Amino acid sequence: MTDTQSSQSTPLADELDPERILTEQFHRARTHLSEVPPGLVDYLRLPRRTINVSVPVQMDDGHIRHFEGYRVLHSRMFGPGKGGIRYHPAVSPGEVKVLAALMSWKCALLHLPFGGAKGGVACDPKELSEGELRRITRRFISELGDNIGPYTDVPAPDVYTDAQTMAWIYDTYDQLHPGENNLPVVTGKPRELGGSAGRTEATSRGCVYTAERLIALGGVPGLDSLQGARVVIQGFGNVGRIAARLFQEMGAHIRAVSDSGGAILAENGDTLDLDRVEAHKADHGSVVGVPGSRTITNDDLLALECDILVPAALGGQIHSGNATRVAARLVVEGANRPITPEADDVLAARGIVVLPDILANAGGVTVSYYEWVQNIEHHSWSLEEVNNRLRTRMFDATDRVVARWRGFPQDCAEQGLCGDLRTAALVEALDRLAKATLQRGIWP
């Protein structure tokens, strides 16, 4: 589309259902894994445990409200469950279950000694005071009790939670287990409380590293460098805001960004002044209205002509109703599950490459692993050391996924197989999980 056109688009009925999407993605990968017993493959899709808790909280005006909270442990195949905690009105048991499964694939793909987990509380943090959020967090964590722990299930930040939330989680757990080294019970903590150098930027840094590597491997037709690449980013929170900075440091031009209030496009068609965007967001709560920018909708942002599109907000943003309008060469999934399987097919048919979530945004959990190790060892690594380790690990995972992708049969479509990078990443992860399950042994 041109920068001035606008149109509305809707997904198909049920297309955004998270569990249907996971089942479809899983099905696409398992067709490449004919040597793994079918029953075992099914087992790998399902969560080990789902916990629902009711969280009663006294609000600032004195009345009592309750919130629904969830923690799903999908797998502990390679170590403790690992995954963020999200506070958002749309948090549901189905969505948390799917996000937990994605964490298992992500950790397996990155060779991290973790399984997968995810949690969330259905609430709107924008309508809550800091005190109310603190009380929700403390009560949620005490309701979870020993279902989390440094060697069983280790939370971290996700949408609308941050280092402060992690500090409350640590403090609550520490009150319940005095006298132990409880720092590794949660990652993404403030630096003063054992947080790792580089964790805040890690997810975005991982997006840049994986994109850089994929491009260097010749994986994106028509794109040979980040230098001069035109980048569009949806979401201006932890992942989107920092990704904008890091892509710019690599010489890319940030054409447009967005948040829940809308999207902005650099007026001169060139690059946004990120200092101004950040200052405006801090003062007004949204990127919309930054001087020197033009306001557009989030849907129109996804259709802007660019080299790299980075969805870094919520799931289900690119679907069959708008995938035909995406005008990028490469989509880097900063967010978890921003693209539906139907949209994956449309993008693949149009030659648009997708760097899938379990690879592109795995920098966050990778540095969470480094934080966990540092906490266990009572040690602290420099930012340079963390970033070097992260770069090596992200490059290695990208190399393995690209090798798997290039090893797919040439005639995938004729054989009824899906031949995209998402499927390659998932096959790589599932193959490892399947082998480990069989090596550990299914009990009689």
Ligand SMILES: NC(=O)C1=CN([C@@H]2O[C@H](COP(=O)(O)OP(=O)(O)OC[C@H]3O[C@@H](n4cnc5c(N)ncnc54)[C@H](OP(=O)(O)O)[C@@H]3O)[C@@H](O)[C@H]2O)C=CC1
């Ligand atoms: N934090 C991490 O380490 C990791 C995060 N992720 C994934 O990245 C994504 C973003 O997470 P994170 O940056 O941490 O979350 P944040 O809460 O820091 O930021 C979320 C951003 O998304 C924006 N947003 C919310 N709803 C919409 C919408 N409907 N349209 C456009 N923008 C919207 C928010 O807008 P506003 O500012 O107006 O509220 C905000 O800018 C999620 O999918 C998360 O699961 C993946 C791996 C690790």
Ligand SMILES: O=C(O)CCC(=O)C(=O)O
């Ligand atoms: O840092 C972590 O442990 C998990 C981050 C996360 O929730 C994710 O990768 O989706």
